[in-house]
Amino acid sequence: xxxxxxxxxxxxxxxxxxxxxxxxxxxxxxxxxxxxxxxxxxxxxxxxxxxxxxxxxxxxxxxxxxxxxxxxxxxxxxxxxxxxxxxxxxxxxxxxxxxxxxxxxxxxxxxxxxxxxxxxxxxxxxxxxxxxxxxxxxxxxxxxxxxxxxxxxxxxxxxxxxxxxxxxxxxxxxxxxxxxxxxxxxxxxxxxxxxxxxxxxxxxxxxxxxxxxxxxxxxxxxxxxxxxxxxxxxxxxxxxxxxxxxxxxxxxxxxxxxxxxxxxxxxxxxxxxxx
Numbered sequence: 001x002x003x004x005x006x007x008x009x010x011x012x013x014x015x016x017x018x019x020x021x022x023x024x025x026x027x028x029x030x031x032x033x034x035x036x037x038x039x040x041x042x043x044x045x046x047x048x049x050x051x052x053x054x055x056x057x058x059x060x061x062x063x064x065x066x067x068x069x070x071x072x073x074x075x076x077x078x079x080x081x082x083x084x085x086x087x088x089x090x091x092x093x094x095x096x097x098x099x100x101x102x103x104x105x106x107x108x109x110x111x112x113x114x115x116x117x118x119x120x121x122x123x124x125x126x127x128x129x130x131x132x133x134x135x136x137x138x139x140x141x142x143x144x145x146x147x148x149x150x151x152x153x154x155x156x157x158x159x160x161x162x163x164x165x166x167x168x169x170x171x172x173x174x175x176x177x178x179x180x181x182x183x184x185x186x187x188x189x190x191x192x193x194x195x196x197x198x199x200x201x202x203x204x205x206x207x208x209x210x211x212x213x214x215x216x217x218x219x220x221x222x223x224x225x226x227x228x229x230x231x232x233x234x235x236x237x238x239x240x241x242x243x244x245x246x247x248x249x250x251x252x253x254x255x256x257x258x259x260x261x262x263x264x265x266x267x268x269x270x271x272x273x274x275x
Contacts, residue, residue, distance in 0.1 A: 009157050010226045016146040016154070017194055017227070023145045026189045029074045029084060036083070036090045038186050041066070044094040045184040051098070051118060057106050060149050063183035065101035067147065068135060069094050070189040077138035079131075092123050096131035104143055148182055151197025158222040160215045167210040175204040181246045188242070191235050198227060199239025206244065 030037055048062045072093060073080050083093040099115045102108075112125045136143070156172050178200050182188040188196050201223070205216060223229070 006158060006222065009154055010222075013151070013154050013226045016150060020146050020192055020194060023142060024071065024075070025192070026070045026074045028186070028190060029070075030186070034084045035087055036085075040087060040090055041069075041094075041186050042184050044069075044091060048094070048098045055108075057102065059180065059183075060147065061101045061105050062098070063149065063179075064105055064147060065094070065098040066183045067145075067189070068097040068100055068139065068143070070186070072097065072135045072138050075138045078134040080134075080138055092127060092131050093135070095119060095123060096128050096135055099128060100132055100135065100143065146193050148179060148188070148193045148196035148200065149176075151194045152176070152179060152200055155197055155201055155223055155226065158219060158226060160218040160222075163211060163215055163219075167208075170210065171204050171208050174207065175200050178203055178243045178246070181243065185242070185246070188239065191239055194227065195233065195235045196239055198223060198232075199236045200243055202232075202236060202240040203243035206240070 045062060045066055048065055049059060051057070052059055052062050072078075073083060079089075080093075083089040095115065099110070099112065102110055112128055115128055116123060116125045152175055153172075156168070156175070159168050159171075179196075182196055182200065191199075205211070205219070211219070224232075
């Protein structure tokens with residue numbers, strides 16, 4: 001029998017699942033005819049990570065920014081098609097997505113002039129603002145939706161009460177490290193956030209040595225109940241396998257010759273060289 005706390009968590013998860021259904025699915029928008037490729041996206045995700053670390057932003061804000069970017073580029077609306085035909089436009093779309101994510105999710109107020117300076121003047125305030133408007137209109141102003149991190153945290157609260165807090169913390173930390181790959185790897189963007197969250201937890205569960213078989217089984221039952229799974233969807237297994245393939249320490253792919261903060265610079269890397 002579920003206690004009141006678990007029942008409330010499952011209700012929140014149900015609300016999140018309903019909310020994610022209102023967001024259009026992302027398709028793989030890369031093609032061989034485009035000069036922009038998966039490497040360009042990974043490079044910009046790493047650039048945003050370095051900015052986030054420098055400014056003490058949450059890495060989750062970067063994940064939200066990449067979600068905005070993916071949704072925009074797969075929308076087919078506004079000027080999104082041009083951003084796949086030109087690397088400068090793609091970079092601008094990524095930067096504007098990051099700026100939106102900062103404004104909507106970080107507690108500080110950052111002026112668009114500062115964002116322009118972070119690009120070392122490569123993009124003007126007017127260019128960033130125009131791209132920001134195009135993204136907002138292309139996404140129909142739907143900027144708040146549950147993220148894989150949201151599902152991960154809520155699902156982790158379903159761990160059996162018998163699990164030692166330190167073991168639960170270790171498992172959550174392992175899952176959060178894995179989730180770092182999700183925002184840099186476009187593979188995950190075509191799956192619903194709930195699928196990515198469950199797949200990440202399943203990957204962490206398969207590697208843990210601290211939970212008993214009864215605790216693991218109890219956790220799986222609660223996840224299945226919360227997600228209304230009679231059996232795990234194929235997407236969860238695909239995502240789990242991808243996480244297991246990438247179970248190495250996260251490494252930046254940004255050019256090492258351009259990753260230091262120079263005196264008078266506002267950007268840890270040269271944005272003009274990363275994508």
